[in-house]
Amino acid sequence: MNISTILPMMQTTKASKTLSITIGYYVAFLMFGLVAAVLGPTLPGLASQTHTTIRQVSMLFTARSLGYLFGAFLGGRLYDRFPGHPILSIVLAMMTIIIATVPLIPFLWGLLTLLLLLGVIEGVLELGGNTLLVWLHKEKTGPFMNGLHFFFGVGAFVTPLIVGQVFLHTGQIQWAYWILAILILPSAGWLCRLPSPEIQSNARHQEQNAKKTFLVGVIVVLFLLYVGSEVSFGGWIYTYTISLYQGVETTAAYLTSAFWGALTFGRLLAIPFAAYFAPRLLLLANFIGCLISVSLLLIGTPSLTIIWIGTLGVGVSMAPVFPTLLTFAGRHIQITAKINSWFCIGSGVGGMTLPLLIGQVFEIYGPQAVMFTIFADLILGLGLLLGVMLCSFRFRQA
Known part of the structure; x- marks a missing residue:
């Protein structure tokens, strides 16, 4: 042979x-x-x-x-x-x-x-x-x-x-x-x-990553912001809906299922796009899609139809963010388990803190505080994403 x-x-x-x-x-x-x-x-x-x-x-x-x-x-x-x-x-x-x-x-x-x-x-x-x-x-x-x-x-x-x-x-x-x-x-x-x-954690990689500590920290915060918005939307859309309209508990439950279903479908839909488009472009498109969808729910008191459209839009737009952000990080940093653990910790902190914050402002400002808080979180996330892209470009030139 x-x-x-x-x-x-x-x-x-x-x-x-x-x-x-x-x-x-x-x-x-x-x-x-x-x-x-x-x-x-x-x-x-x-x-x-x-x-x-x-x-x-x-x-x-x-x-x-x-x-x-x-x-x-x-x-x-x-x-x-x-x-x-x-x-x-x-x-x-x-x-x-x-x-x-x-x-x-x-x-x-x-x-x-x-x-x-x-x-x-x-x-x-x-x-x-x-x-x-x-x-x-x-x-x-x-x-x-x-x-x-x-x-x-x-x-x-x-x-x-x-x-x-x-x-x-x-x-x-x-x-x-x-x-x-x-x-x-x-x-x-x-x-x-x-x-x-x-x-993938030998001494050379550790030295390489040590030069990019700031970039790692910024990505950790970005995970915190994104997961906070995802968990908050999925966790609060039910209460948000029944607070705006009485007697729609069943519809609100379906909305919650629809959000997670759209999130799942969006990840399937993103698979071919992830093969052909750079992660930074997908992330920009996803964050912009999230902001457009949430903004539909900020105009006065949205109808149930608008809430459905916004919920499905948020789910599909959010779907690829977490896996794409991991892929983006891997393009610019040698990923070790230790670094990935910080990404997970940032995600966990975001999933705990933003829903809790919404619970506090909900009592004071009413249901629209849910969407305003999520919108502000996503705006901050988009700004930070642009900062991450700039940092990653500078590190590539270093």
């Missing part, structure tokens, strides 16, 4: 292995999405299970968010030191155990502990998927990153349907958690048998 025969076979084998690894990441993020969306629709059931009020059991969200921040920080240290696939397999297995245990805990403090640990696992999992995909595909990451977050959206979209059907047939939430645990378990073994991407 000569060299001309061996090389194509080696390339085919490598491409097949890369495809298998990519599918493994997609499956992991599909499971992540399933788990990420389960708490909201099961919150009343968990309150009944622990004999607490909705206000008390809502502390589970805070515990989970704090755990996520720690998990992102921890993951940045783990993935820069150890092969990534065993770590992903372990956290998926741990996620299975925690999800299966949640319906068995009758005490709020017990659930708080579990959700804190679940947040840690989710932080390690999300950081790992984002980082390892960049290491696997390098400069061709763009469309694959949008695909990764599309599968997260699919999982988040499916979970409420599972919960609804389980509750419809049993009147309880236990089987919803156990079904998710059964779905997650096989995914833990997928990546364990495949080689992990090469760790």
